[in-house]
Amino acid sequence: MAVITMTSTMSPKLLEVMERAKRDPQARLRGLARLIDEAALTRAFDALRRNAAVGVDGIAKEEYAQDLENNIRGLYERLKAGRYRHQPIRRVHIPKDKDKTRPLGISSTEDKIVQQALREVLEGIYEQDFLDCSYGYRPKRGAHDALGIIDRVAMRGTVNWVLEADVQSFFDSLDRTKLMEMLRLRVDDESFMRLVGKCLHTGVLDGSEYSEPHSGVAQGSILSPLLGNVYLHHVLDQWFERDVLPRLRGKACLVRYCDDFVISFEREDDAKRVMAVLGLRFGRYGLTLHAEKTCLLPFRRPVKGTRKRKGLATFDFLGFTLHWRRSRNGGWVLGYKTRKARLHRAIVSITEWCRRHRHQSVKEQHVALTRRIQGHFNYFGVNGNLESLRKVRLAAARAWFKWLRRRSQRTRLNWQRFNDLLKSFPLPALRICVQIWAATP
Secondary structure (H helix, E strand, O other), rough: OOOOOOOOOHHHHHHHHHHHHHHEEEOEEEHHHOOOOOHHHHHHHHHHHHHHHHOOOOHHHHHHHHHHHHHHHHHHHHHHHHOOOOOOOOEEEEEOOHOOOEEEEOOOHHHHHHHHHHHHHHHHHOOOOOOOOOOOOOOOOOOOHHHHHHHHHHHHOOOOOOEEEEEEEEEHHHHHHHHOOOOOOOOHHHHHHHHHHHHOOOOOOOOOEEOOOOOOOOOOOOHHHHHHHHHHHHHHHHHHHHHHHHHHOOOEEEEEEOEEEEEEOOOOHHHHHHHHHHOOOOOHHOOOOOOOOEEEEOOOOOOOOOOOOOOOEEEEEEEEEEEEEEOOOOOEOOOOOOOOHHHHHHHHHHHHHHHOOEEEEHHHHHHHHHHHHHHHHHHHHHHHHHHHHHHHHHHHOOOOHHHHOOOOOOOOOOHHHHHHHHHHHOOOOOOEEEEEOOOOO
């Protein structure tokens, strides 16, 4: 379990709640609504991103800040009197793999403040409960940490089978009634729970179409990742640790990043038994495993000296394709390369950005383009993945050259002049930003 992280920004009352939560994992905590005072709302406002998209009211953080003290005071008074109402969520659609889109819900600035304040309290409680197998949207944990755990158990030789799972429309399918029941196992404060309910039961404005979904939580909401973690903490994490692991004959390891997870097994019979019951377990909570994307595959590390590369199994996790690769001393280590769909999406995104912004000054384009490429490198720049980074950088250079040439029919830009331009405005250098590996065998 996580330990309490003491910070100077937390209120003393919240720290007391966190101590009680850690001291007694079965305790139902009271007086939580009182923690959401004007100071908590101000902290929540400060935590919002400055350039975040606006909701249905069209009010940005900067505009809300112009009369912050009165706005916060008015919001607190409405919360205290029970007159606060969550505004409809504005839905937008962002590109996903294979020409699909992912719906995101954007709340108003005031609703984001309330969500952030609720999140602060719930996170303080559940960080004492969440298990070590959970890595998504948690303090001081991230995707690279999750990959590092897989690397560690794989290099120990206890990963012979991998169960790769995909939950269909997790955030849209989440059962709100069951979620509230889970929260009440730790929360004994109906005023606080009513406020959580107001953030859950909101209308959705998709263009000009208004709807009121009866299940799920909005992707894009500040609260959604934490609520998703609470849900899967009960559905998967606790079940796997308390009911599954003691019944297995070999070793197994669950690694979950929000609704994306893999389970590795030492023994085939254990893997097949868990595979057989996993769908039933999720079905009890209104969730469905994607039949085509949920599979069990052999992933035994090849013996040192084996030269064969083709035919070795791979699996996808957190935007990477994990595979066995040869090390410098002839052994086999776990390798990571950018998943093909994510690589394609990154190249398309950069190319489209160059097209849309081709009329900006070269200096402005360079600053923004460098930031986009470096952001990609910061995540995907792991050991063994330089070739994927090289493809992104080359595609970015070609796209930039193409759309700079098309700014004017009279341009004389050619590759030689473009290469001279790159000397003054260089693209990010290829480099490994994160090392993910265990001791080389």
